[in-house]
Amino acid sequence: MQNAPTVKLPLECGDCPIRHNAVCARCNNEELISLDKIKYYRSFQAGQTIIWSGDEMDFVASVVSGIATLSQTMEDGRTQMVGLMLPSDFVGRPGRSIAPYDVVAVNDMLMCCFRRKPFEELMIKTPHVGQRLLEMTLDELDAAREWMLVLGRKTAREKIASLLMILGRRNAALNMTVAKSSMEFDLPLTREAMADYLGLTLETVSRQISALKRDGVIELQGKRHVSVPDFNRLIDESGDDADGGLLT
Amino acid sequence: MQNAPTVKLPLECGDCPIRHNAVCARCNNEELISLDKIKYYRSFQAGQTIIWSGDEMDFVASVVSGIATLSQTMEDGRTQMVGLMLPSDFVGRPGRSIAPYDVVAVNDMLMCCFRRKPFEELMIKTPHVGQRLLEMTLDELDAAREWMLVLGRKTAREKIASLLMILGRRNAALNMTVAKSSMEFDLPLTREAMADYLGLTLETVSRQISALKRDGVIELQGKRHVSVPDFNRLIDESGDDADGGLLT
DNA sequence: TCACACCCTTGATCTAGGTCAATGCCAATT
DNA sequence: AATTGGCATTGACCTAGATCAAGGGTGTGA
Numbered sequence: 001m002q003n004a005p006t007v008k009l010p011l012e013c014g015d016c017p018i019r020h021n022a023v024c025a026r027c028n029n030e031e032l033i034s035l036d037k038i039k040y041y042r043s044f045q046a047g048q049t050i051i052w053s054g055d056e057m058d059f060v061a062s063v064v065s066g067i068a069t070l071s072q073t074m075e076d077g078r079t080q081m082v083g084l085m086l087p088s089d090f091v092g093r094p095g096r097s098i099a100p101y102d103v104v105a106v107n108d109m110l111m112c113c114f115r116r117k118p119f120e121e122l123m124i125k126t127p128h129v130g131q132r133l134l135e136m137t138l139d140e141l142d143a144a145r146e147w148m149l150v151l152g153r154k155t156a157r158e159k160i161a162s163l164l165m166i167l168g169r170r171n172a173a174l175n176m177t178v179a180k181s182s183m184e185f186d187l188p189l190t191r192e193a194m195a196d197y198l199g200l201t202l203e204t205v206s207r208q209i210s211a212l213k214r215d216g217v218i219e220l221q222g223k224r225h226v227s228v229p230d231f232n233r234l235i236d237e238s239g240d241d242a243d244g245g246l247l248t
Numbered sequence: 249m250q251n252a253p254t255v256k257l258p259l260e261c262g263d264c265p266i267r268h269n270a271v272c273a274r275c276n277n278e279e280l281i282s283l284d285k286i287k288y289y290r291s292f293q294a295g296q297t298i299i300w301s302g303d304e305m306d307f308v309a310s311v312v313s314g315i316a317t318l319s320q321t322m323e324d325g326r327t328q329m330v331g332l333m334l335p336s337d338f339v340g341r342p343g344r345s346i347a348p349y350d351v352v353a354v355n356d357m358l359m360c361c362f363r364r365k366p367f368e369e370l371m372i373k374t375p376h377v378g379q380r381l382l383e384m385t386l387d388e389l390d391a392a393r394e395w396m397l398v399l400g401r402k403t404a405r406e407k408i409a410s411l412l413m414i415l416g417r418r419n420a421a422l423n424m425t426v427a428k429s430s431m432e433f434d435l436p437l438t439r440e441a442m443a444d445y446l447g448l449t450l451e452t453v454s455r456q457i458s459a460l461k462r463d464g465v466i467e468l469q470g471k472r473h474v475s476v477p478d479f480n481r482l483i484d485e486s487g488d489d490a491d492g493g494l495l496t
Numbered sequence: 497t498c499a500c501a502c503c504c505t506t507g508a509t510c511t512a513g514g515t516c517a518a519t520g521c522c523a524a525t526t
Numbered sequence: 527a528a529t530t531g532g533c534a535t536t537g538a539c540c541t542a543g544a545t546c547a548a549g550g551g552t553g554t555g556a
Contacts (some may be wrong), residue, residue, distance in 0.1 A: 070393070074397070075489065083393065100393075124379075141388055145349070148396060149328040151399035152447025153328045239324075
Protein backbone atom coordinates (compact mmCIF):
# COMPACT_ATOMS: atom_id res chain seq x y z
CA MET A 1 0.00 0.00 0.00
CA GLN A 2 2.80 2.39 0.80
CA ASN A 3 4.06 2.93 -2.70
CA ALA A 4 0.85 2.38 -4.58
CA PRO A 5 0.34 5.01 -7.25
CA THR A 6 -2.60 7.29 -6.60
CA VAL A 7 -3.31 8.09 -10.22
CA LYS A 8 -5.52 5.79 -12.20
CA LEU A 9 -3.44 3.37 -14.16
CA PRO A 10 -4.12 2.49 -17.75
CA LEU A 11 -4.52 -1.16 -18.52
CA GLU A 12 -1.43 -3.18 -17.92
CA CYS A 13 -1.32 -6.92 -17.76
CA GLY A 14 -4.23 -8.24 -19.79
CA ASP A 15 -7.36 -6.22 -20.18
CA CYS A 16 -8.81 -6.20 -16.71
CA PRO A 17 -8.08 -3.26 -14.45
CA ILE A 18 -8.28 -5.37 -11.35
CA ARG A 19 -4.95 -6.74 -12.46
CA HIS A 20 -3.27 -3.34 -12.67
CA ASN A 21 0.36 -3.62 -11.96
CA ALA A 22 -0.11 -1.99 -8.57
CA VAL A 23 -1.94 -5.14 -7.64
CA CYS A 24 -0.14 -7.60 -9.83
CA ALA A 25 3.16 -6.84 -8.17
CA ARG A 26 1.69 -8.12 -4.96
CA CYS A 27 -0.55 -10.83 -6.31
CA ASN A 28 0.35 -14.43 -6.67
CA ASN A 29 -0.91 -16.48 -9.56
CA GLU A 30 -3.62 -18.14 -7.58
CA GLU A 31 -5.38 -14.82 -7.14
CA LEU A 32 -5.23 -14.00 -10.80
CA ILE A 33 -6.63 -17.36 -11.69
CA SER A 34 -9.49 -17.07 -9.23
CA LEU A 35 -10.37 -13.69 -10.69
CA ASP A 36 -10.40 -15.15 -14.17
CA LYS A 37 -12.91 -17.78 -13.13
CA ILE A 38 -15.66 -15.36 -12.13
CA LYS A 39 -15.33 -12.68 -14.76
CA TYR A 40 -17.07 -12.19 -18.08
CA TYR A 41 -17.30 -9.43 -20.67
CA ARG A 42 -20.24 -7.35 -21.78
CA SER A 43 -20.46 -4.67 -24.40
CA PHE A 44 -22.87 -1.75 -24.60
CA GLN A 45 -23.87 0.59 -27.41
CA ALA A 46 -23.45 4.34 -27.36
CA GLY A 47 -26.41 5.92 -25.60
CA GLN A 48 -27.50 2.71 -23.92
CA THR A 49 -28.40 2.83 -20.24
CA ILE A 50 -26.26 0.21 -18.55
CA ILE A 51 -27.88 0.44 -15.15
CA TRP A 52 -31.02 2.26 -14.01
CA SER A 53 -31.01 3.95 -10.65
CA GLY A 54 -32.95 1.81 -8.19
CA ASP A 55 -32.45 -1.40 -10.14
CA GLU A 56 -31.15 -4.59 -8.67
CA MET A 57 -27.53 -4.94 -9.65
CA ASP A 58 -26.04 -8.38 -9.49
CA PHE A 59 -22.60 -7.53 -10.77
CA VAL A 60 -19.70 -5.16 -10.32
CA ALA A 61 -17.56 -4.23 -13.28
CA SER A 62 -14.64 -2.26 -14.54
CA VAL A 63 -14.46 -0.25 -17.72
CA VAL A 64 -12.23 -1.75 -20.38
CA SER A 65 -12.95 0.71 -23.17
CA GLY A 66 -15.37 3.55 -23.81
CA ILE A 67 -16.85 6.13 -21.48
CA ALA A 68 -19.88 6.04 -19.22
CA THR A 69 -21.54 8.65 -17.05
CA LEU A 70 -23.07 8.31 -13.59
CA SER A 71 -26.03 10.58 -13.02
CA GLN A 72 -28.81 11.33 -10.61
CA THR A 73 -32.16 12.70 -11.70
CA MET A 74 -34.83 14.45 -9.65
CA GLU A 75 -38.54 13.75 -10.25
CA ASP A 76 -38.95 16.96 -12.20
CA GLY A 77 -36.17 16.00 -14.57
CA ARG A 78 -33.28 18.08 -13.30
CA THR A 79 -30.22 15.89 -13.59
CA GLN A 80 -26.70 16.05 -12.25
CA MET A 81 -23.83 13.96 -13.47
CA VAL A 82 -21.83 12.69 -10.52
CA GLY A 83 -19.06 10.86 -12.27
CA LEU A 84 -17.36 10.06 -15.53
CA MET A 85 -16.24 6.47 -15.86
CA LEU A 86 -13.22 5.97 -18.08
CA PRO A 87 -11.20 2.87 -18.84
CA SER A 88 -9.88 1.31 -15.61
CA ASP A 89 -12.64 2.81 -13.45
CA PHE A 90 -14.72 0.56 -11.27
CA VAL A 91 -18.52 0.52 -11.37
CA GLY A 92 -20.76 -0.84 -8.69
CA ARG A 93 -20.20 -1.56 -5.08
CA PRO A 94 -19.64 -4.72 -3.15
CA GLY A 95 -22.14 -5.03 -0.32
CA ARG A 96 -24.96 -3.15 -2.00
CA SER A 97 -27.41 -4.54 -4.48
CA ILE A 98 -29.46 -1.49 -5.47
CA ALA A 99 -27.86 0.95 -7.89
CA PRO A 100 -27.92 4.51 -6.57
CA TYR A 101 -27.53 6.23 -9.96
CA ASP A 102 -28.02 5.76 -13.67
CA VAL A 103 -25.02 4.53 -15.60
CA VAL A 104 -25.15 5.47 -19.27
CA ALA A 105 -22.73 4.57 -22.04
CA VAL A 106 -21.51 7.67 -23.85
CA ASN A 107 -19.89 5.73 -26.65
CA ASP A 108 -19.58 2.03 -27.39
CA MET A 109 -18.21 0.29 -24.34
CA LEU A 110 -16.68 -2.93 -23.18
CA MET A 111 -16.95 -3.79 -19.52
CA CYS A 112 -15.32 -6.55 -17.54
CA CYS A 113 -17.96 -7.84 -15.13
CA PHE A 114 -17.89 -9.97 -11.99
CA ARG A 115 -20.97 -11.47 -10.43
CA ARG A 116 -21.36 -9.66 -7.14
CA LYS A 117 -21.58 -12.52 -4.68
CA PRO A 118 -18.49 -14.40 -5.87
CA PHE A 119 -16.64 -11.11 -6.06
CA GLU A 120 -17.49 -10.36 -2.45
CA GLU A 121 -16.30 -13.78 -1.41
CA LEU A 122 -13.14 -13.25 -3.38
CA MET A 123 -12.53 -9.95 -1.61
CA ILE A 124 -12.65 -11.69 1.74
CA LYS A 125 -10.28 -14.40 0.59
CA THR A 126 -7.81 -12.16 -1.19
CA PRO A 127 -7.28 -8.87 0.62
CA HIS A 128 -5.22 -7.32 -2.16
CA VAL A 129 -8.29 -6.87 -4.29
CA GLY A 130 -10.03 -5.04 -1.46
CA GLN A 131 -6.97 -2.91 -0.84
CA ARG A 132 -6.79 -1.90 -4.47
CA LEU A 133 -10.48 -1.12 -4.41
CA LEU A 134 -9.97 1.04 -1.32
CA GLU A 135 -7.27 3.04 -3.10
CA MET A 136 -9.49 3.57 -6.10
CA THR A 137 -12.47 4.54 -3.95
CA LEU A 138 -10.40 7.05 -2.01
CA ASP A 139 -9.25 8.58 -5.28
CA GLU A 140 -12.83 8.85 -6.45
CA LEU A 141 -13.82 10.45 -3.17
CA ASP A 142 -11.13 13.07 -3.62
CA ALA A 143 -12.29 13.69 -7.17
CA ALA A 144 -15.91 14.00 -6.02
CA ARG A 145 -14.91 16.52 -3.37
CA GLU A 146 -12.89 18.53 -5.80
CA TRP A 147 -15.94 18.58 -8.03
CA MET A 148 -18.01 19.91 -5.14
CA LEU A 149 -15.79 23.01 -5.18
CA VAL A 150 -16.40 23.35 -8.91
CA LEU A 151 -20.17 23.03 -8.52
CA GLY A 152 -20.51 25.18 -5.44
CA ARG A 153 -18.15 28.05 -6.03
CA LYS A 154 -16.87 28.41 -9.55
CA THR A 155 -18.23 30.66 -12.30
CA ALA A 156 -19.51 29.19 -15.56
CA ARG A 157 -16.25 30.04 -17.33
CA GLU A 158 -14.18 28.44 -14.58
CA LYS A 159 -16.40 25.38 -14.66
CA ILE A 160 -15.85 24.89 -18.39
CA ALA A 161 -12.11 25.38 -18.00
CA SER A 162 -12.07 22.85 -15.15
CA LEU A 163 -13.88 20.28 -17.25
CA LEU A 164 -11.55 20.81 -20.21
CA MET A 165 -8.57 20.37 -17.89
CA ILE A 166 -9.88 17.09 -16.60
CA LEU A 167 -10.68 15.80 -20.08
CA GLY A 168 -7.27 16.87 -21.32
CA ARG A 169 -5.42 15.28 -18.43
CA ARG A 170 -7.34 12.02 -18.62
CA ASN A 171 -6.79 11.91 -22.36
CA ALA A 172 -3.08 12.37 -21.85
CA ALA A 173 -3.04 9.67 -19.18
CA LEU A 174 -4.89 7.21 -21.40
CA ASN A 175 -2.41 7.77 -24.19
CA MET A 176 0.41 7.24 -21.73
CA THR A 177 1.74 10.66 -22.65
CA VAL A 178 2.76 13.34 -20.23
CA ALA A 179 0.44 16.32 -19.98
CA LYS A 180 2.33 19.05 -21.76
CA SER A 181 1.82 22.73 -22.37
CA SER A 182 -0.13 22.26 -25.60
CA MET A 183 -2.52 19.43 -26.26
CA GLU A 184 -5.58 18.44 -28.19
CA PHE A 185 -8.36 15.95 -27.69
CA ASP A 186 -11.95 15.08 -28.58
CA LEU A 187 -14.85 16.11 -26.40
CA PRO A 188 -16.66 12.89 -25.63
CA LEU A 189 -19.73 14.68 -24.30
CA THR A 190 -22.52 16.69 -25.88
CA ARG A 191 -23.05 20.26 -24.70
CA GLU A 192 -26.01 19.01 -22.72
CA ALA A 193 -24.00 16.31 -20.96
CA MET A 194 -21.34 18.88 -20.11
CA ALA A 195 -24.08 21.10 -18.68
CA ASP A 196 -25.33 18.22 -16.54
CA TYR A 197 -21.83 17.64 -15.27
CA LEU A 198 -21.25 21.30 -14.47
CA GLY A 199 -24.64 22.27 -13.07
CA LEU A 200 -25.31 24.67 -15.96
CA THR A 201 -27.64 24.87 -18.95
CA LEU A 202 -26.48 23.79 -22.37
CA GLU A 203 -26.82 27.36 -23.64
CA THR A 204 -24.42 28.64 -21.02
CA VAL A 205 -21.97 25.87 -21.89
CA SER A 206 -22.13 26.82 -25.53
CA ARG A 207 -21.67 30.54 -24.82
CA GLN A 208 -18.70 29.98 -22.53
CA ILE A 209 -16.99 27.65 -24.97
CA SER A 210 -17.46 30.32 -27.63
CA ALA A 211 -16.03 32.90 -25.23
CA LEU A 212 -12.95 30.78 -24.47
CA LYS A 213 -12.44 30.35 -28.19
CA ARG A 214 -12.88 34.08 -28.85
CA ASP A 215 -10.31 34.81 -26.14
CA GLY A 216 -7.80 32.40 -27.64
CA VAL A 217 -7.73 29.99 -24.70
CA ILE A 218 -8.88 27.12 -26.89
CA GLU A 219 -9.37 26.38 -30.57
CA LEU A 220 -12.09 24.23 -32.05
CA GLN A 221 -11.92 21.91 -35.03
CA GLY A 222 -15.57 21.14 -35.64
CA LYS A 223 -17.68 21.10 -32.52
CA ARG A 224 -16.09 18.22 -30.73
CA HIS A 225 -12.36 18.54 -31.15
CA VAL A 226 -10.46 20.96 -28.94
CA SER A 227 -6.91 22.11 -29.01
CA VAL A 228 -5.34 23.99 -26.16
CA PRO A 229 -2.34 26.06 -27.27
CA ASP A 230 -1.26 26.81 -23.69
CA PHE A 231 -2.41 24.49 -20.98
CA ASN A 232 -1.27 26.86 -18.22
CA ARG A 233 -3.61 29.46 -19.60
CA LEU A 234 -6.44 27.00 -19.17
CA ILE A 235 -5.36 26.30 -15.61
CA ASP A 236 -5.48 30.01 -14.87
CA GLU A 237 -8.99 30.20 -16.23
CA SER A 238 -10.11 27.30 -14.09
CA GLY A 239 -9.31 29.07 -10.84
CA ASP A 240 -7.29 26.08 -9.58
CA ASP A 241 -3.98 26.28 -7.80
CA ALA A 242 -1.10 26.17 -10.24
CA ASP A 243 0.30 22.89 -8.95
CA GLY A 244 -2.62 21.09 -10.49
CA GLY A 245 -4.27 18.97 -7.89
CA LEU A 246 -3.83 17.08 -4.72
CA LEU A 247 -2.08 13.95 -5.85
CA THR A 248 0.39 12.54 -3.34
CA MET B 249 -19.19 -7.83 4.31
CA GLN B 250 -22.56 -9.14 3.19
CA ASN B 251 -24.60 -8.03 6.17
CA ALA B 252 -22.59 -5.02 7.19
CA PRO B 253 -24.81 -2.04 7.91
CA THR B 254 -24.33 0.81 5.50
CA VAL B 255 -25.32 3.55 7.93
CA LYS B 256 -22.69 5.06 10.16
CA LEU B 257 -22.83 3.45 13.57
CA PRO B 258 -22.60 5.38 16.79
CA LEU B 259 -19.90 4.31 19.17
CA GLU B 260 -20.33 0.83 20.49
CA CYS B 261 -17.67 -1.17 22.23
CA GLY B 262 -15.33 1.30 23.86
CA ASP B 263 -14.82 4.72 22.35
CA CYS B 264 -13.04 4.00 19.10
CA PRO B 265 -15.11 3.73 15.94
CA ILE B 266 -12.73 1.25 14.40
CA ARG B 267 -14.18 -1.20 16.85
CA HIS B 268 -17.77 -0.65 15.78
CA ASN B 269 -19.80 -3.73 16.22
CA ALA B 270 -19.88 -4.28 12.47
CA VAL B 271 -16.20 -4.93 12.76
CA CYS B 272 -16.11 -6.32 16.26
CA ALA B 273 -18.42 -9.16 15.34
CA ARG B 274 -15.80 -10.35 12.91
CA CYS B 275 -12.69 -9.38 14.83
CA ASN B 276 -10.80 -11.59 17.17
CA ASN B 277 -9.20 -10.25 20.30
CA GLU B 278 -5.74 -10.11 18.86
CA GLU B 279 -6.78 -7.47 16.38
CA LEU B 280 -8.39 -5.32 19.01
CA ILE B 281 -5.27 -5.51 21.11
CA SER B 282 -2.99 -4.57 18.27
CA LEU B 283 -5.17 -1.54 17.53
CA ASP B 284 -4.96 -0.45 21.13
CA LYS B 285 -1.20 -0.43 20.98
CA ILE B 286 -0.91 2.20 18.26
CA LYS B 287 -3.70 4.57 19.11
CA TYR B 288 -3.73 7.73 21.18
CA TYR B 289 -6.20 10.51 21.87
CA ARG B 290 -6.07 14.19 21.01
CA SER B 291 -8.50 16.95 21.80
CA PHE B 292 -9.10 20.16 19.88
CA GLN B 293 -10.84 23.39 20.77
CA ALA B 294 -13.82 24.85 18.95
CA GLY B 295 -12.61 26.86 15.97
CA GLN B 296 -9.18 25.27 15.91
CA THR B 297 -7.80 24.13 12.58
CA ILE B 298 -6.87 20.50 13.03
CA ILE B 299 -5.15 20.07 9.69
CA TRP B 300 -4.17 22.62 7.04
CA SER B 301 -4.57 21.72 3.41
CA GLY B 302 -1.16 20.88 1.99
CA ASP B 303 0.36 19.95 5.33
CA GLU B 304 2.19 16.77 6.05
CA MET B 305 -0.13 14.46 7.95
CA ASP B 306 1.44 11.68 9.91
CA PHE B 307 -1.71 10.25 11.41
CA VAL B 308 -5.18 9.06 10.56
CA ALA B 309 -7.96 9.44 13.08
CA SER B 310 -11.58 8.91 13.86
CA VAL B 311 -13.93 11.33 15.51
CA VAL B 312 -14.93 10.36 19.03
CA SER B 313 -16.95 13.45 19.92
CA GLY B 314 -17.57 16.87 18.43
CA ILE B 315 -17.92 17.98 14.83
CA ALA B 316 -15.34 18.97 12.24
CA THR B 317 -15.64 20.33 8.72
CA LEU B 318 -13.57 19.53 5.64
CA SER B 319 -13.16 22.46 3.31
CA GLN B 320 -11.31 23.64 0.24
CA THR B 321 -10.42 27.26 -0.36
CA MET B 322 -9.47 29.00 -3.60
CA GLU B 323 -6.73 31.64 -3.67
CA ASP B 324 -9.26 34.45 -3.76
CA GLY B 325 -10.94 33.16 -0.63
CA ARG B 326 -13.98 31.41 -2.02
CA THR B 327 -14.45 28.31 0.09
CA GLN B 328 -16.49 25.17 -0.24
CA MET B 329 -17.13 22.71 2.53
CA VAL B 330 -16.77 19.18 1.21
CA GLY B 331 -17.66 17.18 4.26
CA LEU B 332 -18.99 17.20 7.77
CA MET B 333 -17.19 14.87 10.14
CA LEU B 334 -19.32 13.57 12.96
CA PRO B 335 -18.58 11.03 15.68
CA SER B 336 -17.50 7.72 14.14
CA ASP B 337 -16.27 9.33 10.90
CA PHE B 338 -12.76 8.67 9.72
CA VAL B 339 -10.30 11.45 8.87
CA GLY B 340 -7.20 11.06 6.78
CA ARG B 341 -6.18 8.47 4.31
CA PRO B 342 -3.80 5.58 4.41
CA GLY B 343 -1.28 5.83 1.60
CA ARG B 344 -1.24 9.61 1.34
CA SER B 345 0.77 11.97 3.50
CA ILE B 346 -0.36 15.41 2.27
CA ALA B 347 -3.74 16.63 3.44
CA PRO B 348 -5.96 17.70 0.54
CA TYR B 349 -8.29 19.95 2.58
CA ASP B 350 -8.53 21.95 5.76
CA VAL B 351 -10.06 20.16 8.72
CA VAL B 352 -11.57 22.55 11.25
CA ALA B 353 -13.14 21.76 14.61
CA VAL B 354 -16.61 23.27 14.84
CA ASN B 355 -16.94 22.58 18.54
CA ASP B 356 -14.64 20.99 21.09
CA MET B 357 -13.52 17.63 19.79
CA LEU B 358 -11.90 14.43 20.82
CA MET B 359 -10.20 12.37 18.17
CA CYS B 360 -8.79 8.88 18.31
CA CYS B 361 -5.56 8.96 16.33
CA PHE B 362 -3.29 6.33 14.81
CA ARG B 363 0.17 7.02 13.52
CA ARG B 364 -0.08 6.50 9.80
CA LYS B 365 2.72 4.04 9.14
CA PRO B 366 1.79 1.54 11.85
CA PHE B 367 -1.83 1.87 10.82
CA GLU B 368 -0.96 1.02 7.23
CA GLU B 369 0.98 -2.01 8.41
CA LEU B 370 -1.93 -3.02 10.55
CA MET B 371 -4.26 -2.78 7.57
CA ILE B 372 -2.12 -5.23 5.68
CA LYS B 373 -1.98 -7.66 8.59
CA THR B 374 -5.65 -7.44 9.55
CA PRO B 375 -7.91 -7.18 6.51
CA HIS B 376 -11.05 -6.51 8.52
CA VAL B 377 -9.88 -3.01 9.28
CA GLY B 378 -9.37 -2.32 5.59
CA GLN B 379 -12.73 -3.84 4.74
CA ARG B 380 -14.48 -1.65 7.28
CA LEU B 381 -12.62 1.35 5.91
CA LEU B 382 -13.74 0.46 2.39
CA GLU B 383 -17.37 0.35 3.53
CA MET B 384 -17.04 3.71 5.19
CA THR B 385 -15.31 5.24 2.18
CA LEU B 386 -17.98 3.94 -0.18
CA ASP B 387 -20.63 5.50 2.05
CA GLU B 388 -18.79 8.79 1.99
CA LEU B 389 -18.49 8.63 -1.77
CA ASP B 390 -22.25 8.14 -2.05
CA ALA B 391 -22.81 11.06 0.29
CA ALA B 392 -20.43 13.26 -1.71
CA ARG B 393 -22.22 12.38 -4.93
CA GLU B 394 -25.60 13.08 -3.42
CA TRP B 395 -24.22 16.44 -2.35
CA MET B 396 -23.14 17.13 -5.92
CA LEU B 397 -26.82 17.01 -6.90
CA VAL B 398 -27.59 19.48 -4.11
CA LEU B 399 -24.84 21.85 -5.21
CA GLY B 400 -25.41 21.59 -8.92
CA ARG B 401 -29.16 21.51 -9.33
CA LYS B 402 -31.10 22.53 -6.25
CA THR B 403 -32.54 25.95 -5.45
CA ALA B 404 -31.47 27.82 -2.34
CA ARG B 405 -34.60 26.76 -0.48
CA GLU B 406 -34.10 23.13 -1.43
CA LYS B 407 -30.47 23.33 -0.38
CA ILE B 408 -31.38 24.58 3.09
CA ALA B 409 -34.06 21.91 3.44
CA SER B 410 -31.55 19.24 2.37
CA LEU B 411 -29.04 20.40 4.95
CA LEU B 412 -31.65 20.46 7.72
CA MET B 413 -32.69 16.93 6.75
CA ILE B 414 -29.15 15.69 7.02
CA LEU B 415 -28.55 17.38 10.33
CA GLY B 416 -31.84 16.08 11.69
CA ARG B 417 -31.17 12.54 10.56
CA ARG B 418 -27.62 12.45 11.88
CA ASN B 419 -28.79 13.90 15.15
CA ALA B 420 -31.41 11.19 15.43
CA ALA B 421 -28.82 8.54 14.59
CA LEU B 422 -26.39 9.85 17.21
CA ASN B 423 -29.07 9.73 19.87
CA MET B 424 -29.91 6.20 18.80
CA THR B 425 -33.47 7.29 18.17
CA VAL B 426 -35.49 6.58 15.08
CA ALA B 427 -36.07 9.52 12.77
CA LYS B 428 -39.69 10.35 13.35
CA SER B 429 -42.18 12.77 11.87
CA SER B 430 -41.40 15.60 14.29
CA MET B 431 -37.97 16.33 15.68
CA GLU B 432 -35.77 19.05 17.01
CA PHE B 433 -32.05 19.63 17.15
CA ASP B 434 -29.32 22.24 17.42
CA LEU B 435 -27.66 23.73 14.37
CA PRO B 436 -23.96 23.11 14.88
CA LEU B 437 -22.96 25.53 12.14
CA THR B 438 -23.01 29.31 11.75
CA ARG B 439 -24.96 30.77 8.85
CA GLU B 440 -21.66 31.34 7.11
CA ALA B 441 -20.57 27.71 7.51
CA MET B 442 -23.93 26.58 6.18
CA ALA B 443 -23.42 28.88 3.20
CA ASP B 444 -20.01 27.35 2.57
CA TYR B 445 -21.53 23.91 2.66
CA LEU B 446 -24.37 24.82 0.32
CA GLY B 447 -22.54 27.02 -2.17
CA LEU B 448 -24.56 30.08 -1.15
CA THR B 449 -23.93 33.37 0.64
CA LEU B 450 -24.73 33.76 4.30
CA GLU B 451 -27.43 36.32 3.49
CA THR B 452 -29.25 33.86 1.26
CA VAL B 453 -29.03 31.21 3.97
CA SER B 454 -30.52 33.63 6.46
CA ARG B 455 -33.31 34.67 4.12
CA GLN B 456 -34.26 31.11 3.24
CA ILE B 457 -34.29 30.02 6.86
CA SER B 458 -36.58 32.95 7.59
CA ALA B 459 -38.77 31.93 4.68
CA LEU B 460 -39.03 28.32 5.86
CA LYS B 461 -39.96 29.64 9.31
CA ARG B 462 -42.53 32.04 7.86
CA ASP B 463 -44.05 29.17 5.90
CA GLY B 464 -44.30 26.96 8.97
CA VAL B 465 -41.88 24.30 7.76
CA ILE B 466 -39.60 24.87 10.74
CA GLU B 467 -39.65 26.74 14.03
CA LEU B 468 -36.69 28.44 15.66
CA GLN B 469 -35.83 28.72 19.33
CA GLY B 470 -33.08 31.28 19.34
CA LYS B 471 -30.92 31.24 16.22
CA ARG B 472 -29.44 27.82 16.56
CA HIS B 473 -32.19 25.49 17.69
CA VAL B 474 -34.62 24.15 15.11
CA SER B 475 -37.75 22.16 15.49
CA VAL B 476 -39.41 20.47 12.58
CA PRO B 477 -43.11 19.84 13.22
CA ASP B 478 -43.48 17.61 10.16
CA PHE B 479 -40.38 15.98 8.77
CA ASN B 480 -42.16 14.88 5.59
CA ARG B 481 -42.88 18.50 4.82
CA LEU B 482 -39.16 19.16 5.02
CA ILE B 483 -38.46 16.23 2.71
CA ASP B 484 -40.91 17.71 0.18
CA GLU B 485 -39.13 21.04 0.34
CA SER B 486 -35.76 19.38 -0.25
CA GLY B 487 -36.76 18.01 -3.65
CA ASP B 488 -35.59 14.50 -2.67
CA ASP B 489 -37.44 11.32 -3.44
CA ALA B 490 -39.82 10.44 -0.65
CA ASP B 491 -38.05 7.21 0.28
CA GLY B 492 -35.26 9.22 1.76
CA GLY B 493 -32.02 8.12 0.30
CA LEU B 494 -30.16 5.32 -1.28
CA LEU B 495 -29.31 3.17 1.67
CA THR B 496 -29.29 -0.58 0.98
C1' DT C 497 -32.53 15.69 -52.93
C1' DC C 498 -35.44 16.24 -49.58
C1' DA C 499 -36.76 15.86 -45.00
C1' DC C 500 -36.15 14.75 -40.49
C1' DA C 501 -33.50 14.41 -36.29
C1' DC C 502 -29.82 15.97 -33.63
C1' DC C 503 -26.78 18.98 -31.94
C1' DC C 504 -25.15 23.50 -31.56
C1' DT C 505 -25.11 28.67 -31.57
C1' DT C 506 -26.80 33.19 -30.74
C1' DG C 507 -30.01 36.82 -29.31
C1' DA C 508 -33.48 38.91 -26.10
C1' DT C 509 -35.32 38.93 -21.79
C1' DC C 510 -36.07 37.48 -16.98
C1' DT C 511 -34.94 36.22 -12.23
C1' DA C 512 -32.70 33.78 -8.32
C1' DG C 513 -29.35 34.70 -5.76
C1' DG C 514 -25.26 37.75 -5.08
C1' DT C 515 -23.53 42.22 -3.30
C1' DC C 516 -23.52 46.16 -0.45
C1' DA C 517 -25.07 48.38 3.49
C1' DA C 518 -27.65 49.29 7.72
C1' DT C 519 -29.32 47.51 11.92
C1' DG C 520 -30.40 44.17 15.66
C1' DC C 521 -29.30 40.85 19.20
C1' DC C 522 -26.82 39.04 22.96
C1' DA C 523 -23.00 37.55 25.66
C1' DA C 524 -18.65 38.80 27.47
C1' DT C 525 -15.69 42.52 29.34
C1' DT C 526 -14.78 46.81 31.86
C1' DA D 527 -24.58 50.62 31.83
C1' DA D 528 -21.65 51.22 28.37
C1' DT D 529 -18.64 49.04 25.00
C1' DT D 530 -17.08 45.68 22.00
C1' DG D 531 -17.34 41.89 18.83
C1' DG D 532 -19.38 38.05 16.71
C1' DC D 533 -23.52 36.46 14.58
C1' DA D 534 -27.81 37.15 12.29
C1' DT D 535 -31.45 39.63 9.83
C1' DT D 536 -33.39 42.62 6.43
C1' DG D 537 -33.67 45.89 2.62
C1' DA D 538 -32.27 47.86 -1.94
C1' DC D 539 -30.13 47.02 -5.91
C1' DC D 540 -27.41 44.41 -9.47
C1' DT D 541 -25.72 40.65 -12.40
C1' DA D 542 -24.53 35.89 -13.91
C1' DG D 543 -26.74 32.59 -15.67
C1' DA D 544 -31.51 30.67 -16.76
C1' DT D 545 -35.24 30.74 -19.89
C1' DC D 546 -37.49 31.38 -24.19
C1' DA D 547 -37.06 31.57 -29.00
C1' DA D 548 -35.14 31.46 -33.60
C1' DG D 549 -32.06 29.63 -36.80
C1' DG D 550 -27.82 27.03 -38.60
C1' DG D 551 -24.89 22.77 -39.58
C1' DT D 552 -24.47 17.94 -40.54
C1' DG D 553 -25.63 13.22 -41.16
C1' DT D 554 -28.84 9.64 -42.33
C1' DG D 555 -32.44 7.33 -44.44
C1' DA D 556 -36.27 7.44 -48.03
